[in-house]
Amino acid sequence: MEKINQVPPILPGIMVLPPVSEKPYLVAGQCSNCGKTFFPKKEICPSCFDKGEVREIPLSQRGKLATFTIVRRSLGAKKLPYAMGYIETPENLRIFALLEDCDFDRLTIGMEMEVVFEEEELEEGRKVTIYKFRPV
Amino acid sequence: MRDVYVVGVGMTPLGRHLDKRLRDLGKVACFSALKDAGLEPKDIQAGFCGNALAPAIQGETGVGQNVFWEVGINKIPILNIENACCSGSSAFREAWLTVASGLYDVAIAVGVEKTYTEKGGMLDIGKPDLDLMLGLVLPAYFAFVANRYIQEFGISKEDLALVAVKNRFHGSLNPYSQFRQPVTVEEVIQSPMISDPITRLSCCPLSDGAAAAILVSKEKAEKLGKKTVKVAASILQSGSYDNPMNLSNWDLNIRASEEAYNRAGIGPEDIDLAEVHDCFTISELVHYESLGFAKKGEGVRLLKDKSTYIGGKVPFNVSGGLLAKGHPVGCTGIAQIVEAVWQLRGEANKRQVENARVAMTHTMGGVKEGDCKAVTINILKRE
Numbered sequence: 221m222e223k224i225n226q227v228p229p230i231l232p233g234i235m236v237l238p239p240v241s242e243k244p245y246l247v248a249g250q251c252s253n254c255g256k257t258f259f260p261k262k263e264i265c266p267s268c269f270d271k272g273e274v275r276e277i278p279l280s281q282r283g284k285l286a287t288f289t290i291v292r293r294s295l296g297a298k299k300l301p302y303a304m305g306y307i308e309t310p311e312n313l314r315i316f317a318l319l320e321d322c323d324f325d326r327l328t329i330g331m332e333m334e335v336v337f338e339e340e341e342l343e344e345g346r347k348v349t350i351y352k353f354r355p356v
Numbered sequence: 357m358r359d360v361y362v363v364g365v366g367m368t369p370l371g372r373h374l375d376k377r378l379r380d381l382g383k384v385a386c387f388s389a390l391k392d393a394g395l396e397p398k399d400i401q402a403g404f405c406g407n408a409l410a411p412a413i414q415g416e417t418g419v420g421q422n423v424f425w426e427v428g429i430n431k432i433p434i435l436n437i438e439n440a441c442c443s444g445s446s447a448f449r450e451a452w453l454t455v456a457s458g459l460y461d462v463a464i465a466v467g468v469e470k471t472y473t474e475k476g477g478m479l480d481i482g483k484p485d486l487d488l489m490l491g492l493v494l495p496a497y498f499a500f501v502a503n504r505y506i507q508e509f510g511i512s513k514e515d516l517a518l519v520a521v522k523n524r525f526h527g528s529l530n531p532y533s534q535f536r537q538p539v540t541v542e543e544v545i546q547s548p549m550i551s552d553p554i555t556r557l558s559c560c561p562l563s564d565g566a567a568a569a570i571l572v573s574k575e576k577a578e579k580l581g582k583k584t585v586k587v588a589a590s591i592l593q594s595g596s597y598d599n600p601m602n603l604s605n606w607d608l609n610i611r612a613s614e615e616a617y618n619r620a621g622i623g624p625e626d627i628d629l630a631e632v633h634d635c636f637t638i639s640e641l642v643h644y645e646s647l648g649f650a651k652k653g654e655g656v657r658l659l660k661d662k663s664t665y666i667g668g669k670v671p672f673n674v675s676g677g678l679l680a681k682g683h684p685v686g687c688t689g690i691a692q693i694v695e696a697v698w699q700l701r702g703e704a705n706k707r708q709v710e711n712a713r714v715a716m717t718h719t720m721g722g723v724k725e726g727d728c729k730a731v732t733i734n735i736l737k738r739e
Contacts, residue, residue: 230486230490231486231489231491234486242604249672257599258599260486266597268544286504286603287500287501287503287504287507287603288503289496289499289500289502289503289552289553289554290497290551290552291491291493291496291550291551292548292549292550292551292552292609293548293549293550293551293556294478294550294551295477295478295480296491296493298491302491304491304496305491305500306603307724308600312597312600313600314599314600314601314603314726316486316487316490316492316726317490318399318490318491324552329503329504329507342489346576350490
């Protein structure tokens with residue numbers, strides 16, 4: 221876990237990593253006025269403007285697959301094929317995620333997924349920590 | 357707001373134009389539109405140019421001034437507009453607005469784009485957001501909608517392929533179309549998989565092209581003897597970006613079409629033909645529903661009973677649409693309007709929709725947090 225901590229998140233503020241938390245987790249924003257949640261966190265709630273304060277909340281480790289696809293042909297440096305989808309979290313958010321450890325043929329909408337964190341090297345060579353979801 | 361008329365249109369065939377610059381294509385479209393309107397370059401009082409990707413692909417900015425000068429249009433306000441796939445239709449809306457407001461009597465809108473490169477591939481829209489940084493690509497986003505739609509409404513991959521079959525057939529009737537060969541359901545399904553369930557023939561191609569339209573006040577249209585096609589509504593809207601987002605439809609289209617129908621004082625039952633943003637097969641199917649032509653989940657029926665074929669109740673994309681005619685991003689919105697104008701004037705030859713009086717064009721652009729960035733809807737009426 222210490223190794224992962226040396227590598228910054230792909231986008232600042234979207235996850236908490238060791239040693240701050242022993243178990244890494246994703247972070248969303250929640251408006252103190254209307255209770256709406258955002259991922260990635262927004263500074264200003266679009267519904268409440270200055271009437272609410274957006275606070276950080278941890279996102280659950282698990283969610284349900286809301287939709288998905290398998291990218292078979294693309295131009296980027298990413299190794300093909302790879303799966304991606306939207307995860308529905310208990311916080312009533314739908315978040316975009318790469319999927320891993322999954323049998324492409326067995327992916328189904330509604331299946332239970334859990335978050336994992338790993339290092340990835342971006343096309344420009346920068347090493348970052350990203351999140352993915354895998355079937356439970 | 358004053359009444360505004362479209363008095364001149366023109367476009368290049370869409371396809372591969374590797375030997376031409378943006379201005380070479382734009383020149384052809386503007387020249388044709390001027391000749392069609394019976395106007396000279398000096399008659400144009402304001403110019404708007406839609407282009408999405410020239411800064412990224414060609415490294416060119418200020419495309420509008422480059423294009424308009426090729427036909428001798430200068431010394432007037434010229435505005436360059438980038439609004440993703442709605443760049444051209446947003447330029448058209450600005451031209452409409454400038455005449456409708458009374459500021460000017462004669463304005464031109466051009467849309468021009470070159471996305472085809474020798475190495476081919478896929479449109480690159482940069483990596484400004486988390487999903488794009490992680491690896492989201494455009495076909496995958498539409499595949500999300502397709503898979504969700506398939507799960508919610510129980511349609512088959514064969515059903516989805518019917519959109520490409522129809523639009524390729526329509527494209528075979530259009531000399532301006534990039535693809536002129538019809539395809540079968542089997543060919544669509546068996547073409548290489550891009551992003552399940554989106555196959556290569558379920559995607560629009562990379563295209564080059566330009567299209568232009570000239571808009572004038574009622575008095576000017578009367579003087580020209582071309583008071584034929586009126587702009588009954590010209591709508592631009594943006595997305596909500598609310599989470600959780602709708603994954604089997606784009607709510608933005610519902611909002612924009614309601615606004616367009618209200619402004620034009622008509623409903624979907626009054627539309628004789630529609631040119632809609634069929635960037636992928638799933639898109640057109642969903643548009644049937646969000647634009648009010650079918651109930652939620654029932655769009656496939658319009659394909660199965662051939663309602664949206666030429667000769668059907670309300671033909672969709674008789675030009676071939678983006679899937680066959682092509683999708684030069686910033687040109688697309690105006691190319692749709694050019695087709696609508698030709699149809700309303702009865703000049704569409706083999707693909708003419710009989711007695712077309714009211715046409716709708718719909719363009720959808722950009723991806724942001726599971727929604728779109730822009731939608732434009734134009735309703736044009738023959739007088």
